[in-house]
Amino acid sequence: MSNLPDINQDFAAWYQEVVYKAELADHSPVRGCIVIRPYGTAIWEMIKARLDERIKATGHHNALFPLLIPQSFLTKEAEHVEGFSPELAVVTHAGGKELEEPLVVRPTSETMIHFMFAQWIRSWRDLPMKINQWANVMRWEMRTRPFLRTSEFYWQEGHTAHETQEEAEAEARMMLAEYVDLAENYLAIPVIPGVKSEQEKFPGADKTHTFEGLMPDGKALQMGTSHLISQNFAKAFDMHYQNREGGRSYPYLTSWGVTTRLVGALVMVHGDQKGLVLPPRIAPIQVVIIPIFKKGTENSLLLDAVHTLAASLRSLYRVEVDDRDYETPGAKFYAWELKGVPVRIEIGPRDLEKQSAVLVERLHGTKQVVPFENIKSALTIMLDALQQQLFIRAQEKQKTLWYHKTSLSEFSDRLKNQGGLYQVGWCRSKECEDSLKEFGAGIRCLLESRGASQCFKCGAASEGDILVAKAY
């Protein structure tokens, strides 16, 4: 079948292998950094294009801020520097000289952007200010995994400033909703929105909204976050402005981001033993056409037909033709299955005579013989169905691994050994939260629901449900 490690026996090994073999990424000579190869870059560009469109449609503007940040900027907000200090890469020399003040490679750009906001926001008329940046950032990681955790990664970081806390909170929630839409309707990944615990929130935030995915191995993946930033930032950068009454106010801030980690989520949630399975709406190649050459025959008619078909489909779909004459059809099928292309079209000399082709769907391997004139409509149906089925399949998987429990002792063994999502009550104490560490787990998020009456650990009154899981 494939040379990939068994996906059920060793999911982690399967993941690494499929990332490299499908040519999404490669090892780089720099510790903790990967090369994102053309196929991985193409997936990221699809995600970017969709999200960038939505970021602009919701009134944000892209801008570009310096890569390097004066070290002193990070110390202006106490929690922020504590959170990021251990992970910084530091430029100490430049232009052949030692710098007077070291510069850090941005781990995130709050400090730089807030410094600029302080120059730009003079009056309430300048608000809201809604900026987004597509950028590379760096957090020096000890244990890395391609896409999921790397020292350098790509992301967008939105940064906004508002007159009222309500407006800022509405912004943070709106962008979370945009992320959920992207995840569910494009990546076909069901996600769970919620709020991070005090311990787990962004260093310097008042509140961190998150959306979590469940991976097939029972671990959760934090897929992105949207923060209501503490006013400490606005004050640390003296970001005051003249309010509507002529007085002096500080704006309320948000920041929100998703990263190339989303590519890793796509791989994990939909992949199978043959390799990737890409949701059609995000697949850089939706259809691959493979001519089945007959040995010792003139294949030019077949080649013409294949390229004519490809040209006619390109107004609707992203189509690739694999007409390499030195590979067998079997080797090609294998290669494109590994890359997760949603539909393969095979056309041999006999098909050409009958003016029909064989359409093969990637997930179930179902085959359909379709006359040339019906290929467009057959593809639309097949691709739409696959997009939906991938989401439903992931949703069902999530359901089977989502447990409602009362007390830790009931589920600690399963949590430790098999993972899964555990919806329980919590008293909001740090002690009870920390008790999860020995099982390699933690609180993924606080939910809006209040199903459980008591804390999973101490049994005191619960202040609302939470989700407990191990995580990437």
Add this chain to the structure above:
Amino acid sequence: MSNLPDINQDFAAWYQEVVYKAELADHSPVRGCIVIRPYGTAIWEMIKARLDERIKATGHHNALFPLLIPQSFLTKEAEHVEGFSPELAVVTHAGGKELEEPLVVRPTSETMIHFMFAQWIRSWRDLPMKINQWANVMRWEMRTRPFLRTSEFYWQEGHTAHETQEEAEAEARMMLAEYVDLAENYLAIPVIPGVKSEQEKFPGADKTHTFEGLMPDGKALQMGTSHLISQNFAKAFDMHYQNREGGRSYPYLTSWGVTTRLVGALVMVHGDQKGLVLPPRIAPIQVVIIPIFKKGTENSLLLDAVHTLAASLRSLYRVEVDDRDYETPGAKFYAWELKGVPVRIEIGPRDLEKQSAVLVERLHGTKQVVPFENIKSALTIMLDALQQQLFIRAQEKQKTLWYHKTSLSEFSDRLKNQGGLYQVGWCRSKECEDSLKEFGAGIRCLLESRGASQCFKCGAASEGDILVAKAY
């Protein structure tokens, strides 16, 4: 008129001011780095979108390589390290520890990408390999100017590998032609393609193709380059592969790039005393609609009409409505002229009654009263004409500053004091080339033509025409 410095008296001051006042960029707290503000970013995104489409259409694939490069990589090619060493920013500490080997922030990615090419290119079947990267790079500059020369800048860098030198040279020329098309047909900037002298070529290249623009102050601007890379690189990274005959070969390499400097070129070539003038094909906002409110009147009908018009135009043009009620029409005209928006549409209560609007073209300030139903076609004509006129205007300016001369003594005074382009012969000696330094000038490029018979300096036989100029 405007508060900008006189464009004819002090072009350099005019440039800096217009960049900041039109909100293309802002100063940053990091020496030599700028913040590219939303309007500047939007122009860069327009340039990127057009070029990315062409890069893909000509068979290249985008990929993403690490920001940091092991210092030892740069020393693998002797000329390369000599060329870039003085400009490097160096990361010496990361994750709280001193690194065993320092990492440099990429000044360009040849070394990193060639290292990866060596892993990926195994057989002649892997060739050509055609990769492009959109990235930020860093060259620590002492004297900086926004967009034209900054320590960090944005660019695309194409890197390709081929079986034969002819094919590599054809690739380098093809991408140069794409750049020329972008410059002339989108940015409306006439450019001069040529080849760099031995002294001026890229550190590590066999040959550097360039395309040069002439700025209104008589200085040339190198707008981008396309290199045939020395085989030394392929050998330094042991990039060998199995050739068609089963033997061992090294590929021939190219690299090519254009940067955010193109935004600076747009500003300089087309701007006037009122500010920017953006060519319609690259302008992020092509049309701004300004309702002329009448004091003490209910303006809702006018507002409705303006937004209805905007909505109907958006399928064809990039349209903005400026309906701020706290600014006078005059202040708005001034602001949008400063930003170089090609056409302004004014609609007041009387226009509304007559179902017509006033269209004002940015370059000449010509006004045209147009009935609502004809606005689409009038805009198409106006925008097309402006795109052409900007190119022709720049071309005429270039002609008046392009001199054919025989000997340095004839033009050295003018060159030094007024700038300009001087087409002369050259013997190809370094001594004659260096004689231009005392006039603050140099050889911009070698041309294909052979008009002059003798060297501009020593009078020996010329080996082909060159262009001499001062440059940014």
